[in-house]
Amino acid sequence: MRIALIRQRYARSGGAERYLAQLLAALAGTGHGVHLFASRWTDPPPGVILHRVPILPGPAFLRVLSFAWVAHRMTRRGGFDLIHSFDRTIRPDIYRAGDGCHRAWLDRRRMVEASPLRALDRLNPLHQSLLWLERHLFRGGCRRIIANSRMVREEILRYYGTPETAIQVIYTGVDLGRFHPPRSRAVRAALREERGAGPDDRVVLFAGSGFERKGLRFLLEAVGRMRGIRHLRVWVLGKGNVRRARSQAVRLGIADRVLFAGPVADPEGWMAAADLFVLPTIYDPFSNACLEAMACGLPVITTAANGVAEVMEEWRTGSVIADPRDVQGLADRMEAYLHPAQREERAADARAAAEAFPAEGHLKQMLAVYEAVVRGAGA
Template sequence: MKLALVRQKYNPYGGAERFVERALGALEGQGVAVTLITRKWKDGAQDQASGRQVRVCNPFHLGRLWRDAGFARCVRRIVARGEFDLVQSHERIPGCHVYRAGDGVHATWLELRARVQSPLARWFTRLHPWHRYTLAAEAAMFRDSGLRAVICNSAMVRDDILRRFGVPAEKLHVIHNGVDLDFFHPGLRAEHRLAVRRQLGIPDDAPLLLYVGSGFERKGIPQLLAALASLPAALHLVVVGKDKKVAAMRTRAVRLGLGERVHFLGGQADVRPWYGAADVFVLPTLYDPFPNAALEALACGLPVLTSPGSGAAELVTPECGAVADALDAAALGRAAEALLALDPARAAAAARAAAARCALPDMTARLLALYAGLAGGRRPV
């Protein structure tokens, strides 16, 4: 059986791309040959040198809508030629055999986003051509007769697809993202805590919250800053991630009197030192199907504060996390204080146990089992 994975573009800080990289590495480690179909993925020459097959689909385009539609047409032509037994798409493209709903349901995201939009912005979103195209492509994809399976990275996403689109339950498979438990581990605390804090001028004993992610407004930075303003002055927040509105968030932090307590570090190729330095991981996101960063934080022994719109809420227990409304700054503040009051050793053990449910080998085994089932028992080669 020949397997192809479809993802438009590589973003070194993107959770979906990190999943694809992990999945590729894990599958290749099992002797599976996978072709990646993409517009742009890291360094094509480097991928070819490593033996990875990369198929570039990048037709001429102007604007996001034309880009996505052109890429979809290119992929559908490849699928129609029948050269792959299974094509798994990470984009909303009708006609692929398997869809991994790593980005969740676009219709749900727009509904949740409306909570923080003005009436004019909501009206503009409803009429925006790209959103209309994406909603139509999403609905067509789930109705397509060629769709054999949907990989949902959380039960939240599975239930949403079932409710909105009526996809048969037997086609919906919950396979959480996998985390490398050897790469992300509680030992990072002893290795990095003091050095990273001193680098930023944060006292060794100061409570430290950590946020990792792009899309600051979607993932709750404004509410997080408001919550921080009501918490003890000794508390610090580190923000790791790229965002075009970082300057606006810096200004907001200063206006709230947090200029010395909030540290915007931009994107980081290796986030492990920051996991090691922190006491609590925070991601009060409006919508995130299953954030890799929350899973990595749990693996590192950090309690996690997230929201009902996050698939990671399925993993946390009172012993290692809390769930609060993404737009309720007061509730977020109370939850953060409660997590900071947990016994560190017990919280780390509970967090690690939660992450162990998503070990990378388990994800690989479940993917391979799914592919074999779809191919009548044949393993990908």
């Protein structure tokens, strides 16, 4: 098949970005003609044909709308067997709702932040543009919608009345060869030493770009309440408002415990070196980083507004808190999991849960959807 894949910005850092890189490489490796349409890219896999999509400069909403329109025109002229979009665009064959349901995110943020100003969000041209494109896609603008969690599927059904038969849930796969527990205690000790952690340190890892949505402030507040744990460290990976987060850490008196590492090329090394993965997110369709952490043998604490909670088992692979604002509940669970015996007991359970979602299985599911959509188009 000649397959066109659409993503406005392609990079290798970040869970969603690693997912797309993995899929592109796998598709190219199976002999398909793989074309990536993007406005910007960094280090694409070999075998992928690149097409630069020009977009209008200026405000974010203009970039979003111009990319959607130009990508549509370019892909429709290309004679492809299948067009698969990973961004909100116009009339692709398949849309993967990896960013979730924007209406659900806006409602969730308004509920959590409880600010009167949040009621004005929908007047923002960017939100209006995203909602317009979302409405187009979920009300007949594509042949098949792929949701990465049941949570997202239910949101689309509830907000847009999309026919149930149009939406399929396919959980993200994880590269189990890349993300795995440390091979030995010596390897783990070396990974920790490289990152400045000693044998007595208890390390909490946070990974996610967009600190506001991912709930970093709730994690820092919870750490501020954990005075009883000595040698506690927090490693923060990803992009976000570091100045604001660092100021919060200073106010809480924990600045010396928090390391802001930024985007990293080797998240698996950080995961293998940590003791616990925490993502108290306000909204996450399905956090790839959580699944990768589980594959590395880390117990995970996240929220019910994260689709990955569907594949977790309470107190075996980690814990799910109902509300990210429950910082005391978050602190209590973190204290429980940071006990060395707890970590060792839960490592095997976390790894076993992740092994149910290998990248190879995900690719087979995706190819089956591709073939079904192509057959349907030719019928």
